[in-house]
Structure formats: C-alpha cells, structure tokens
Amino acid sequence: MFTKTFSLLTLAALSAQAIVTPTSPDSNTVVKVGDKIEALWTVDSVDNWNDVTIQLMTGDNLQMVALATVAEGIDGTTVSSYSFDAPDVSPYSKIYFLQFTNGDVTTNATWTTRFTIAGADGSTTEPENSTVYSGTTVQWGTGTLLSSVSTDGSSSSNSTSTGTTSSSNSTSESNVSTVSVSDTASSTSASASESTFTSGTASGSGSKTVAAAAATSASASSSSSSSGASRNQVGLGAIVFAGLLGLVML
Numbered sequence: 001m002f003t004k005t006f007s008l009l010t011l012a013a014l015s016a017q018a019i020v021t022p023t024s025p026d027s028n029t030v031v032k033v034g035d036k037i038e039a040l041w042t043v044d045s046v047d048n049w050n051d052v053t054i055q056l057m058t059g060d061n062l063q064m065v066a067l068a069t070v071a072e073g074i075d076g077t078t079v080s081s082y083s084f085d086a087p088d089v090s091p092y093s094k095i096y097f098l099q100f101t102n103g104d105v106t107t108n109a110t111w112t113t114r115f116t117i118a119g120a121d122g123s124t125t126e127p128e129n130s131t132v133y134s135g136t137t138v139q140w141g142t143g144t145l146l147s148s149v150s151t152d153g154s155s156s157s158n159s160t161s162t163g164t165t166s167s168s169n170s171t172s173e174s175n176v177s178t179v180s181v182s183d184t185a186s187s188t189s190a191s192a193s194e195s196t197f198t199s200g201t202a203s204g205s206g207s208k209t210v211a212a213a214a215a216t217s218a219s220a221s222s223s224s225s226s227s228g229a230s231r232n233q234v235g236l237g238a239i240v241f242a243g244l245l246g247l248v249m250l
Contacts, residue, residue, distance in 0.1 A: 020049050020076045020100055022112040027094075029115035031086045032122060033147075038083040039098055039112070041076065049076035051103040056087070057111070058096055058143040061133055065142055066099070068149040076102070082155040088146040092119045095127050095141035114140065 024040035031037050039054055052074040059065040070084045089096070094116040101109045118124045127139035 019102070019108050019110050020052070022098065022100060022110060025098070025112055025115035027113045027115065030118055030122075030124070031115065032118050033086050033088045033092075033120045035086050036083045037086050038081060039071075040081050041100065043077060043080045049100075049102045052076040053101050053103070054082060055099045055101075056096060056149060057099045058141070060129065060131055060140045060142075061138060064099070067096075067143065067145050070098075070149050070151060071155070072151075074155060076100075079155045085150055086117050087149045089117050089143045090146055091128075091141065091143060092117060092124045093127050093141055093143065094124070094139065095143050114138075117143075 020041045020043070022039065022041045024038060025031070052071070053069060054071040054074070055069050056067045057064050058067055067089075068087065071082050074082060094114050096117050097114045098112045099109055100111070114127075116124055128141040130137055130139045132138070
C-alpha cells in the first residue's frame with residue numbers, strides 16, 4: 001500500500017514539474033550572423049506551457065547572462081518551433097544557448113546546449129573558458145550583442161488552415177444567399193406571369209359575357225320584331241274578314 005502511494009505521489013510530482021524539452025539548436029549547430037536560428041522543442045499536452053518565453057543566453061552554467069528576449073507568449077502545447085535572425089555578436093564562438101520559461105516562472109527553466117554564432121564569413125574562435133560540471137568539461141564564454149534581435153520571428157501554427165476554412169464557409173453562405181435571391185426572383189416572376197394569365201382569362205371571360213349579352217339582346221330584338229309582325233298580320237286579316245262579312249249581309 002505504501003509503495004503504491006509513493007509511486008502515485010512521485011508521478012503527480014513529475015507531472016506538476018513537466019516542461020517542454022528543447023531539441024535544437026544543439027552542439028553541432030553553426031549559424032552565421034543574419035541566418036535563421038531555428039528553435040525546436042517537444043510538445044506535451046500535459047505540460048501547460050502556453051505562455052513560453054525564449055531568451056538568447058551566454059555565460060557559464062551558474063552565471064547565465066540574458067542577451068535578449070527573442071519571443072514571448074508562445075503556446076508551447078500546440079507550437080513546436082520558432083525561428084529568428086541571428087544577431088551580430090562578439091565573440092563569434094560556441095558560447096550561446098537558448099533558455100525557455102513558462103510565463104514569469106523561472107524556477108522550471110530549460111535550456112538548449114551551447115551552439116555557435118559565426119561571423120558572416122563563417123569565422124569563429126574557441127571558447128575562452130572551460131569548467132568541469134559533474135565530471136563533464138563544459139567550454140563556455142560570455143558574449144555581447146553588437147546588434148538588436150528582431151522579435152518578428154515565425155512559429156508553426158494552424159490559424160491559416162482555420163482562416164481558409166472560415167473564408168470558404170463564408171463564400172458558400174454567400175452562394176446560398178445568391179441562390180435564395182434568384183429563387184425569390186423566379187417565384188416573383190412566375191407569380192407575375194400567373195397574374196397576367198389570370199387577368200387575360202378574366203378579360204376573355206368578360207369579352208365572352210359581353211358577347212353573350214349582345215347576342216341575347218339581338219335575339220330579344222328579333223323576337224320583338226317577329227311578334228310585332230305577327231300582330232300586324234292578324235289585324236289585317238280581321239279587317240279583310242269583316243269586310244267580306246259585310247258584303248255577304250248586303
């Protein structure tokens with residue numbers, strides 16, 4: 001039981017102290033003034049290093065000197081690289097390294113090994129000092145800056161892909177809106193056509209009604225004329241018949 005408890009506490013402590021692990025530059029890196037220094041590190045989602053500061057350093061292991069801050073506010077849980085231009089320094093030697101910290105916390109800082117910043121022509125000198133640390137001889141020196149360090153470096157990011165997708169989605173939505181407007185216009189046109197057709201039908205029906213009324217009126221007039229003629233014929237017949245009757249009685 002005690003062993004299990006101790007193991008769990010040990011793992012918890014290691015997790016709490018988890019840090020990013022720099023992998024470049026290393027002891028074989030030689031960068032000329034003006035060329036890119038590429039910082040690389042491993043990413044671990046449990047590290048919580050989301051506010052990384054990178055500094056260019058010099059000096060020995062116990063008396064480190066910060067020459068310049070080259071980057072701040074990097075999310076070390078998603079970004080694994082950062083590059084910047086090598087500044088002009090003195091001397092050109094294998095006495096420079098990078099320090100990584102998370103925010104303002106410096107107690108869990110981590111470092112690259114020492115690498116070389118060379119002159120523009122590739123010239124270098126040997127480190128001035130050497131010290132034995134835990135049985136290992138470390139060559140070192142203290143350099144100075146001859147030019148400023150640009151903080152406009154570049155790091156890996158997924159923002160470009162997200163921005164393209166958003167732009168693509170916006171374009172698709174615009175196309176959908178255009179189709180909707182077109183459909184609305186078509187519907188309006190169709191409705192207008194149907195209205196015109198209905199109006200034409202109504203006009204046709206009205207014309208037919210007027211024609212039917214005219215025909216009825218004409219028929220009525222004809223009937224009236226025929227009726228009048230018939231009455232006239234009956235009247236004449238009666239007069240002739242009365243005249244003949246009078247002649248017979250005489």
